[in-house]
Amino acid sequence: MGKFCFQTSIKCTNCLRTVTPVINSILEVDAWSVDLEHPNHLLTVEGDVNANEIIEKLASVGFAATPLQDLNV
Numbered sequence: 098m099g100k101f102c103f104q105t106s107i108k109c110t111n112c113l114r115t116v117t118p119v120i121n122s123i124l125e126v127d128a129w130s131v132d133l134e135h136p137n138h139l140l141t142v143e144g145d146v147n148a149n150e151i152i153e154k155l156a157s158v159g160f161a162a163t164p165l166q167d168l169n170v
Contacts, residue, residue: 098127098143098144098145099143099144099145099146100141100142100143101141101142101143101146101148101151101164102139102140102141102142102164102165103139103140103141103142103148103151103152103162103163103164103165104137104138104139104162104163104165105131105137105138105139105140105155105160105161105162105163106138106160106161106162107131107133107138107140107155107160108133108138109133110133112160113131113133115158115159115160116131116155116158116160119154119155119157119158120142120151120154120155122154123144123146123150123151123154125144125145125146125147126142126143126144126146127143127144127145128142128143128144129141129142129143137165139165140162148164152164
């Protein structure tokens with residue numbers, strides 16, 4: 098199981114309402130969360146998922162995601 102962290106353009110609870118069904122539709126995702134308080138609006142995803150799939154799915158509903166190398170950002 099992998100763990101990925103992304104800087105995103107998810108900024109509020111309305112944004113979360115939009116992305117929740119999209120991320121939940123990815124079968125390989127075991128868990129995910131968004132830290133709206135962090136300046137980079139961090140999305141953390143756990144599971145056997147491809148980072149590019151997360152980026153593409155979020156882009157399909159109008160959100161940007163950039164993978165981060167350092168999980169301590």
